[in-house]
Amino acid sequence: MKYDFIIVGGGIVGLSTAWQLKQRYRDKTLLLLEKESALARHQTGHNSGVIHAGVYYAPDSLKARFCKEGAAASYEFCKQHGIPCRRIGKLLVATNTEERLRMDVLFERCLENGLSPEAISPVRLRELEPEITGIGAILIRESGIVDFVGICREMAQQIRLMGGEIRLGTTVTGIAESPDQVRIQTCKDTLQTDRLVVCAGLMADRLAAMQGLARDFRIIPFRGEYFRLRAPKNDVIAHLIYPIPDPARPFLGVHLTKMIDGTVTVGPNAVLGWKREGYGKFNFKFRDTFETISFPGFWKLSSRHLGSGLREYRNSMWKRGYLGQVRKYCPGITLQDLEPYPAGIRAQAVLRDGTMVDDFLFKETARSLHVCNAPSPAATSAIPIGKYICEKLTSRSIS
Ligand SMILES: Cc1cc2nc3c(=O)[nH]c(=O)nc-3n(C[C@H](O)[C@H](O)[C@H](O)COP(=O)(O)OP(=O)(O)OC[C@H]3O[C@@H](n4cnc5c(N)ncnc54)[C@H](O)[C@@H]3O)c2cc1C
Incomplete structure (x- = not known):
């Protein structure tokens, strides 16, 4: 049988795409392939669970546009389908004068991105968050928390109800495109489709390489390690508490996140991963490591971020150092408060010249x-x- 659409990847991006394709093309056949035995096993199931408002991103980027639209769409989806989510707001806290200056720049960025930030004085910060200290903060009311895996479960159910098919435990191992179809080799059989969409997260470059598309970038895995606060500390914060990001560091910095189940996580940091889908601290896979270190862009990136990278490593190995990052703005947290919590691994595309691809990136045949x-x-x-992908496919006229 030849499918009209095959989607690879049962994370939130693949599921959202499949859900919207099936809504638009009810009479077309659609199959989603996922290699794990359950959906959302990788990035989607190992993250901070934050509905971002769109604070940081360059105003003309896809990230800025999709994040703002996506936050509204996620709240709406949760409301319609009874998925837990709470718009609890985020405080970006400055702890010294240097951060205060960066905070002012960030405030302007929020305005450029169409948000309604509120400048918060130290006194007001104390009223809002008695355990948090800072010399100023920005309050973003639009930010919230959600169960992303719950969203995936609901999308999967909707896909099936509309007649779409989802196959778990099915790894795609080869892709060959010809003028009239795409042939997909899986660990079980060979499939044909009219259109293929690949949303493979940490394996994005490998799947793209199967079609000769990934020469100029590589996925470099960055572990994000978390702790969870002891249960008696679950009420230590009412909002999401984020530091002012350091431009020398590519990720957002260790934050305090109230999760949708009421627990509070501390993290994530960002250290190089030696296994793309290995969540243990010392997991290693030869192929993954070789692909990282044999890529020239990795060395260029490393030389640019050597100082911050080494600091992240030190703090990953030294809990007290990790704690220091959060005590800057929440001094009441102690070593005993930090309990183990599963890590996540970010799929970050890096170019040959060492540039980390900041925006969402799509490649087409x-x-x-x-x-x-x-x-x-x-x-x-x-x-x-998912909507953008549907529109891209539609603009090419589906037969
Ligand atoms: C530590 C961390 C914290 C984050 N915090 C947030 C946050 O708070 N808010 C936010 O908006 N974003 C956050 N993110 C980012 C967000 O989680 C990801 O951007 C998002 O989940 C990406 O979804 P995805 O579907 O592209 O990838 P994934 O969820 O990784 O899904 C890709 C899927 O493809 C499958 N796959 C791969 N190869 C194959 C193959 N050959 N055959 C079949 N299937 C295959 C995988 O098994 C996987 O299920 C965070 C990410 C991390 C790692």
Whole structure:
């Protein structure tokens, strides 16, 4: 049988795309392939669970556009389908004068991105968050928390109700495109489709390479390690508490996140991963490591971020150092408060010249579309990303 659409990847981006394709083309056949025995096993199921508002991103970027639209769409989806989510707001806290200056720049960025930030004085900060200290903060009311896996479960159910098919435990091992179809080799059989969409997260470059598309970038895995606060500390914060991001560091910095189940996580940091889908601290896979270190862009990136990278490593190995990052703005947290919590691994596309691809990145052939870079806030942005992919496919007229 030849399918009209095959989607690879049962994370939130693949599911959102499949859900929207099936809504638009009820009479077309659609199959989603996922290699794990359950959906959302990788980035989508190992993240901070934050609905981002769209604070940080360059105003003309896809990230800025999709994040803002995605936050609204995610709240709406949750409301319609009874999925837990709470718009609890985020405080970006400055702890010294240097951060205060960066905070002012960030405030302008919020305005450019169409948000309604509120400048918060130290006194007001104390009223809002008695355990948090800072010399100023920005309050973003639009930010919230959600169960992204719950969203995936609901999308999967909707796909099935509309007649779409989802096959778990099915790894795609080869892709061959010809003028009239795409042939997909899986660990079980060979399939044919009219259109292919690949949303493979940490494996995005490998799937793209199967079609000769990934010469100029590689996925470099960055572990994000978390702790969870002891249960008696679950009420230590009422909002999401984020530091002011350091431009020398590519990720957002260790934050305090109230999860949708009421627990509070501390993290994530960002250290190089030696196994793309290995969540243990010392997991290692030869192929994954070789592909990282044999890529020239990795060395260029490393030389640019050597200082911050080594600091992240030190703090990963030294809990007290890790704690220091959060005590800057929440001094009441002690070593005893930090309990183990599963890590996540970010799929970050890096170019040959060492540039980290900041925006979402898509690559296309006549019959396929690959999502090559979908880092944070792609979970928040999954609904507009899926819509964008549907529109791309539609613009090429489906037979
Ligand atoms: C630590 C961390 C914190 C984050 N926090 C947030 C946050 O708070 N808010 C936010 O919006 N975003 C956050 N993100 C980003 C967000 O989680 C990801 O951007 C998003 O989940 C990406 O979804 P995805 O579907 O592209 O990838 P994934 O969820 O990784 O899914 C890809 C899927 O493809 C499957 N696959 C791969 N290869 C094959 C193959 N050959 N055959 C079949 N299937 C295959 C995988 O098994 C996987 O299920 C965070 C990410 C991390 C790692």
